[in-house]
Amino acid sequence: MDPLASANTLLAARRNEEAAQAFARLAIQAPGHPLVLLGLATAQHRLGKKEAALANLAKVRPRASSDPVIAHNIAKFHLAELDQKDQGLALLREAHEKWPGDVPLRDDFIGVLSGLDAAGETVDLGRAALAKGPDSVNLRLALAAGLLQRGDAPASTDVLRGALDAWPTHVKVLESIARASVYDPRADGPAVRAAHEVHAAAIRRHVPANPPLPPARPDPRVLGILSPDFKRHSVAHFSLPLIRELASRGWKVRCYYTTESQDDVTAQFKALPVSFLDCPWMPPIELASRIRADHVGVLLDLAGLSAGHRLPTLLLRPAPVQLTYLGYAATTGAAELAARLVDAHTDPDGHDAHSTERLIRLPGCFIAYGPSASAPEPGSTPPGPFTFGSFNALLKLCDPTADFWADILRATPGTRLLLKTGALSDPPTREHTRRRFESRGVDGARLDLRGWSDDTRHHLSLYDEVDLALDPLTYHGTTTTCEALLMGVPTLTVPGARHASRVGASLMHAAGLPEWIAPTPAQGVRLASRAAAAGRRDPASRNQVRQAFLASPLANPSSVAASLDRALQDLASHAGLRSS
Numbered sequence: 001m002d003p004l005a006s007a008n009t010l011l012a013a014r015r016n017e018e019a020a021q022a023f024a025r026l027a028i029q030a031p032g033h034p035l036v037l038l039g040l041a042t043a044q045h046r047l048g049k050k051e052a053a054l055a056n057l058a059k060v061r062p063r064a065s066s067d068p069v070i071a072h073n074i075a076k077f078h079l080a081e082l083d084q085k086d087q088g089l090a091l092l093r094e095a096h097e098k099w100p101g102d103v104p105l106r107d108d109f110i111g112v113l114s115g116l117d118a119a120g121e122t123v124d125l126g127r128a129a130l131a132k133g134p135d136s137v138n139l140r141l142a143l144a145a146g147l148l149q150r151g152d153a154p155a156s157t158d159v160l161r162g163a164l165d166a167w168p169t170h171v172k173v174l175e176s177i178a179r180a181s182v183y184d185p186r187a188d189g190p191a192v193r194a195a196h197e198v199h200a201a202a203i204r205r206h207v208p209a210n211p212p213l214p215p216a217r218p219d220p221r222v223l224g225i226l227s228p229d230f231k232r233h234s235v236a237h238f239s240l241p242l243i244r245e246l247a248s249r250g251w252k253v254r255c256y257y258t259t260e261s262q263d264d265v266t267a268q269f270k271a272l273p274v275s276f277l278d279c280p281w282m283p284p285i286e287l288a289s290r291i292r293a294d295h296v297g298v299l300l301d302l303a304g305l306s307a308g309h310r311l312p313t314l315l316l317r318p319a320p321v322q323l324t325y326l327g328y329a330a331t332t333g334a335a336e337l338a339a340r341l342v343d344a345h346t347d348p349d350g351h352d353a354h355s356t357e358r359l360i361r362l363p364g365c366f367i368a369y370g371p372s373a374s375a376p377e378p379g380s381t382p383p384g385p386f387t388f389g390s391f392n393a394l395l396k397l398c399d400p401t402a403d404f405w406a407d408i409l410r411a412t413p414g415t416r417l418l419l420k421t422g423a424l425s426d427p428p429t430r431e432h433t434r435r436r437f438e439s440r441g442v443d444g445a446r447l448d449l450r451g452w453s454d455d456t457r458h459h460l461s462l463y464d465e466v467d468l469a470l471d472p473l474t475y476h477g478t479t480t481t482c483e484a485l486l487m488g489v490p491t492l493t494v495p496g497a498r499h500a501s502r503v504g505a506s507l508m509h510a511a512g513l514p515e516w517i518a519p520t521p522a523q524g525v526r527l528a529s530r531a532a533a534a535g536r537r538d539p540a541s542r543n544q545v546r547q548a549f550l551a552s553p554l555a556n557p558s559s560v561a562a563s564l565d566r567a568l569q570d571l572a573s574h575a576g577l578r579s580s
Contacts, residue, residue: 003022003025003026003029004026004035004036004039006022007019007022007023007026007036007039008039010022011023011039011042011043013281013283014046014281016043016046016047017043017047019039019042019043020040020043020044020047023036023039023040023043024040026039026040027040032059034060034063034067034070035069035070035073037056037057037059037060038056038057038060038070038073038074038077040053040056041053041054041056041057041060041077041081042077042081044056045081045082046081053081057074057077060074061074064091064095068095068098068099068102068105071091071094071095071098071099071105072092072095072102072104072105072108074091075088075089075091075092075095075108076088076108078091079092079112085116088112089112089113089116092105092108092109092112093109095109096109103134103136104138106129106139107129107136107138107139107142108138109125110122110125110126110129110139110142110143110146111138111141111142111145113125113142113146114126114142114143114145114146114149115145117149117422117423117425117426117429117451117452118146118426119146119147119149119150119394119423119426119428119429119432120150120426120427120428120429120431120432121426121428122142122143122145122146122149123143123146123147123150124428126139126142126143126146127143129143130143130159135166137163137166137167137170137172137173140159140160140162140163140173141160141163141172141173141176143159144156144157144159144160144176144180145176147159148179148180148183148395149394149395149423149429150394150395150423150429150432150433151394151395151396151397151398151402151433151436152398153180153181153183153184153185153395153398153474154184154185154186154398154399156176156180156184157177157180157181157184157186160173160176160177160180161177169202169205170202171199171202171203171206174195174198174199174202175199175305177195177198177199178192178195178196178198178199178305178330178333179305179306181195181196181330182329182330182475182500183395183396183398183474183475183500184398184474185398185399185400185473185474188497188498189351189353189354189497189498189499190353190354192330192331192354192498193330193331193333193353193354193355193356195333196305196330196331196332196333196334196356197333197356198333199305199333200311200315200332200333200334200335200356201333203311203312203315204315204334206312207284207312207315207316208285208316211285211288211316212285212289213285213288213289213292213316213318214289214292214293215292216292216320217292217295218295218296218297218319218320218577219252219295219296219297219577219579220297220298220569220572220573220577220578220579221250221251221252221297221579222251222252222254222294222295222296222297222298223246223251223252223253223254223296223297223298223299223300223568224253224254224255224256224291224294224296224298224299224300224318224319225239225243225253225254225255225256225299225300225302226256226258226299226300226301226302226303226310226313226314227239227255227256227257227258227301227302227303227327228257228258228259228303228306228307228308228309228310229259229302229303229306229308229327230255230257230265230266230269230276231259231261231262231263231265231266232263232264232265233265234478234479235302235326235327236265236269237369237370237372237479237482238326238367238368238369238370238557239302239326239327240265240268240269240272240370241368241370241557242368242370242557242560242561242564243255243269243272243274244272244557245557245558245561246561246564246565247272247273247274249561249562249565251565251568252275253272253273253274253275254274254275254277254291254294254296255269255272255274255275255276255277256277256279256287256290256291256310257269257276257277257278257279257280258279258280258303258308258309258310259280259307259308260278260280275294277290280308284310284312284313284315284316285316287310287313287318288313288316288317288318289318291313291318291319292318292319296318296319297319297320297321297572297575297577298319298321298322298323298568298571298572299314299318299319299321299322299323300323300324300325300568301314301322301323301324301325301327301332301337302324302325302326302327303324303327303328304324304327304328304329304330304331304332305328305330305332306327306328309328311332311334314332314334314336314337315334315336317336320575320577321338321568321571321572321575321577322336322337322338323337323338323339323340323341323357323360323571324337324339324340324341324357325340325341325366326341326367329475329499329500329503330498330499330500331354331355331356331357332356332357333356334356334357335356337356337357338357338358338571338575339357339358339359339360339571340355340357340358340359340360341360341362341366341564341567342359342360342361342362342366342499343361343362343363343364343365343366343506344361345365345495345502345505345506345509346366346499346502346503346505346506347359347361347499347502348502351498351499354498354499360567360571362560362563362564362567363563364510364553364559364560364563365506365507365509365510365553365554365560366506366560367478367554367560368553368554368555368556368557368559368560368561369479369482369486369554369555369557370555370557371482371486371550371555372456374456374457375456375457375460375486375487376457376460376461376487378463378464378487378488378539378542378543378546379461379464379539380464380539381464381465381467381536381537381538381539381542382464382465384416384465385414385415385416386412386414386415386416386467386468386531386532386535386536387415387416387417387418387448387465387466387467387468387536388405388408388409388415388416388417388418388466388467388468388469388470388528389417389418389419389420389463389465389466389467389468389469389470389484389489390405390417390418390419390420390469390470390471390472390477390480391419391420391421391459391462391469391477391480391483391484392421392471392472392477392480393421393422393423394419394421394423394424394429394433395423396472396474396475396477397419397433397436397472398472398473398474398475400473400474400521401472401473401474402436402437402440403440403521404470404473404494404521404524404525405417405437405470406437406440406441406442407521407525408470408524408525408528408529409437409442409446410440410441410442411525411528411529412528412529412532412533415446415532416446416447416448417437417446417447417448417470418448418450418462418465418466419433419447419448419449419450420449420450420451420452420459420462421451421452422451422452423451424449424450424451424452425451425452426451430449433447433449434447434449450462459483460483460486460487461487463483463484463487463488463489464487464542466484466489467489467531467532467536467537468489468490468491468492468528468531468532468537469481469484469489469490469491469492470491470492470528471491471492471493471494471504473494473496473501473521474496474500474501475500475501476493476500476501476502476503476504476507477491477503477504478503478507481493481503481504481507481508482507482549482554482555485507485511485513485545485546485549485554485555486546486549486550486555487542487546488537488541488542488543488544488545488546489537489542489545490508490511490513490516490545491504491507491508491516492516492518492524492527492528492531493505493507493508493516493517493518494517494518494519494520494521494523494524495517495519504517505517507554510552510553510554511548511549511552511554511555512548512549512552513545513548
């Protein structure tokens with residue numbers, strides 16, 4: 001391997017001190033080499049030497065106007081190292097317009113768009129690029145992400161399956177197909193399982209059969225928790241109070257945080273009586289070795305296949321008992337995980353074949369929400385028509401859901417539908433969403449489409465405008481349903497045939513509001529019509545729903561913690577673990 005490639009390998013592995021030294025030596029041998037200076041700047045910035053990094057970046061900038069590779073790398077530096085998304089995207093856009101035939105630059109530009117709530121431009125550019133060629137796996141992944149982001153899981157899956165002809169074992173393609181299957185209304189439980197098993201098998205081909213791990217000395221009371229979401233994220237509403245409860249019950253908790261993002265919620269996790277390891281770039285074998293060295297007896301995965309997951313580490317079996325829970329609405333597809341924690345509403349009898357893991361059904365609801373102490377009280381209902389609402393991610397808005405919600409709107413003349421989610425910050429996506437309802441006979445003026453806001457109080461206060469929340473059909477809400485209940489708004493939900501489409505029923509049962517569970521969409525339309533005919537929800541009604549929710553097991557993590565505590569102890573005991 002040539003010295004520059006070797007230095008870049010160190011950089012990719014996050015061995016930043018070694019990378020900085022390697023690039024510094026190259027800078028002496030080849031003064032002014034732009035890729036050497038960019039590599040050195042990256043390593044320096046990661047090591048906290050920001051002035052030196054920016055000085056080296058400044059030396060390279062003049063070359064960006066004439067060299068697409070340099071322009072591309074400078075844009076990536078702004079995106080990945082400086083976290084300057086707007087400037088990085090602008091630099092990528094400028095470079096792409098100047099060198100439209102540069103395929104890596106094209107694919108990176110469309111890929112960045114796909115992660116920035118810009119689904120409209122992502123889909124338009126992605127489709128045009130795919131039609132023009134050349135095809136590439138990164139182009140397919142970006143286009144598929146854009147399609148999924150705006151609620152078209154079937155089209156996303158079709159784009160990805162088209163990639164399998166050229167890249168039949170590509171792990172990222174198989175992972176994306178598995179994720180999309182959870183949103184795809186065409187995929188039943190066995191199909192979702194099959195997609196996840198294929199992905200797990202692809203990862204397993206890269207996992208050593210006999211990894212060099214430390215000898216196992218597991219402690220049955222040491223609980224490892226593996227998650228990319230120890231931050232301001234929907235999963236944290238459930239995991240933070242649960243970890244606090246488990247630690248109070250005598251578990252020695254070890255948290256392994258697999259992403260870089262740090263915020264005020266991360267600080268709350270770190271303040272718990274647990275050990276906490278930041279390990280976003282730790283290779284699978286190194287992380288597995290650390291988990292073993294920490295004597296973890298039970299390892300609880302909170303990611304599944306969500307972004308930042310560590311399935312390769314789990315396939316190395318670092319703990320004798322491994323299970324998955326909470327952060328993902330489907331199986332992992334991996335036999336290396338012994339169990340998955342659910343309940344009888346999300347996964348009734350007959351659903352066991354949907355999961356490679358053994359289903360352990362916790363009594364009552366399988367999760368509990370920790371309400372924010374800063375949440376506002378429900379306010380007065382503003383003037384206006386009866387309003388249905390959903391603050392779920394737009395990627396849950398599959399065609400059957402659009403059909404269902406359009407049926408409700410047609411059956412309730414004069415009502416409106418308020419949708420709020422990050423993807424609707426994008427004007428083309430808003431227009432695409434409006435057209436989807438207009439094609440179903442709903443006047444687009446009856447839709448109120450709003451983008452995301454970071455202000456939690458403002459976000460929650462918008463439920464004052466909603467009289468009845470609507471659950472998507474294929475993939476139910478979880479945090480959104482709990483937030484609506486906290487603000488005094490029930491959610492109309494229709495149970496489906498697999499876990500992701502049954503969570504709403506579990507939540508509404510746990511909240512003591514089973515009357516909002518409709519057996520079929522047609523009966524859901526009738527329920528919605530009766531609600532609209534009864535008029536807008538008054539403050540007394542909102543407060544009644546809120547208080548019932550706060551008094552229910554769904555808003556009291558101690559009840560779930562007790563069930564989870566017993567389940568974890570049983571698993572450790574059945575695995576033959578004994579305290580030393």
